Amino acid sequence: DTAVSQTPKYLVTQMGNDKSIKCEQNLGHDTMYWYKQDSKKFLKIMFSYNNKELIINETVPNRFSPKSPDKAHLNLHINSLELGDSAVYFCASSQGAGRYEQYFGPGTRLTVT
């Protein structure tokens, strides 16, 4: 069983389009995250939800909007895609914040043309 899954794995789209990435975890965790990994492999947190409540909202453009319909799901919607949004997006989850290991999904490679 996949602990943290993301769909799609690859996403190629044109500038200006709107797209969504879905994430699901079956670990029973309370906290979920979105990270962005750029072309130099640098990882930066974007958002975090705990029990469906937003607890981390980094300096991310308003075009990015996370949605957590329930504790097991955290989706990422991106409006008006730009070339600079091209990256690998990782979803992660953990039992709680701080000392707990974060379990990462396989990533979604977004390419904006």
Added chain:
Amino acid sequence: AQSVTQLDSQVPVFEEAPVELRCNYSSSVSVYLFWYVQYPNQGLQLLLKYLSGSTLVKGINGFEAEFNKSQTSFHLRKPSVHISDTAEYFCAVTLGSGNTGKLIFGQGTTLQVKP
């Protein structure tokens, strides 16, 4: 604010040789420290973590790391590497209290194990 510096962007090493990947952090408060590994085209996987207690931490796949508070370092070591250890390695830090779970990552170190 916390920050993490991985001192080597690439580390080439021959199979069965020892390796050390260096990590330094900066923080005015206590932190938790982690090492994650990313194999090609995969997500990240936890190797080990330091929360408190013994400064020598053992992880999966024969890796270990030593927390040095005075030098603010958390270097990762393995006495004998395998080809399968070729991957990207990330050091990360998070606050030790009042924590939201925000992980701050270093820039990553590419470990290239040669036959």
